[in-house]
Amino acid sequence: MLKRLNPLTVLAAALIWIVATTLVFSVAFQSGALILFAALILVLGRISPARLLLLMIPFALFGFGFFTTNVLFRQENAEAVAVFSQSLAESDAARGGLILFLRALAGGMISLFFALSIEPVALVRALMAYLRLPPRIAYALFAAVEVVPDLAATAHQIRLVEAMRAGRPLRRFPTPGELFRMVVPLMAFAVRRAGRTAIAMEARGFRADRPRTLLRVPGFSRLDLIFALALVAVLGLGLIFA
Template identity: 50%
Template sequence: MLGRVHPLPKLVFCLLWIAASLAIFDLRFQIGSLALAAGLLVTTERVRPATVLALAVPFALFGFGFLSTSLLFDRETGFAVQMAREQALARPDAAPGLVLFFRALACGMVSALFALTTDAGALVRALMAQARLPASIGYALLQAMHLVPDVAREAQAMRMARAMRRGRAPGRIPTPWEVGALAVPLLAYAIRRAGRAATAMEARGFRPGAPRTFLRAPPPARGDWAFCAGALGLLAAAAAACAMR
């Protein structure tokens, strides 16, 4: 469902959602944002709950210091107390460290929602076609997105070739010696690919201000803006409810 929404309206909505989480220092709003983002991933995008939990681990580790200080030691850090005092929409009925912990989880899950429901190539093409992103930067990003998996496949092919020469199967995790031995060939491969990409971009005539057409970059439809407007209305209603309580 969310994968069919145009990337630009969805990007605007997710950025405003994260901004609301940063502006509203309310535990219920943070938990609601976290639950909504995780629920959308599980129900509409069919992401496994275990995958959602794995995605939340880095953000939980980021906020674990505030959580442990607040719950285990029954004290608050100076940063958490200062954030609670300076926030315009702050609720004093929850520990500041707990709010910061769930804020990190909520912002991280909203970011994961956008990343898992948006095609990176479509986003870059939309930024070039509708947001006036320079074509040189856009095509450089597209080349980087293609280069990273190609380098990984080339590294695996080199490992297989070296294993066949030695007469034994390669391990699942390369050893430090193997990583060092593959560094120079992979660097040469990346430089060769970068040179070809630079030649191709030069042949396309990436001059600033020149007229350009884009393939597979349709403008946002009315349904995309209507969906994001409805979602923003729901977000504004939740923010107003938290401010009035």
């Protein structure tokens, strides 16, 4: 269902909610935003809970860093005496750290909602059609979307060749030495790919001052209006009861 929404609708909703979670310093509001967008991803996006938890690990680590920094190194704590002289749950530092932790989780969940709900190519087309994104930037984004999978495939081939040459099985994760040795070949691949893209665009008469027709531009529907109004209504209720 989320794929049927216009990418700009999803983008606007995500930005509004991220701004709200940044400005509202409330445990209830941050928890509500986290639960809301997790439910949207699981129910409407049909993402498995295990995959969602795996994707949230970096945001959880980031938020945990906020929490520990706020609890242990907050200036008002007068070293560790104030922390251990009262219940941790009643500590202002712990409460502030918890809100920062939940804010990182909520922001990460909203970002995942946006990333999992749109097609990158459709988003670029919508930006060109409705927000007048310059064609040069748009086609650069198109080229980046195309080159990333090829870059990953090339990196896998380099690791496979190195493993065969060394007579060992392919490691699940590359070592720092492998990553260092892949830098130059991957840079060479990216430079060659960029040159081929430039030649192809020039051969097709690509110029910034020429009008061009956009194909398969995503449109807006009643579903976009319902989705936007529902999220705005929920946001209003959250701000009232926060």
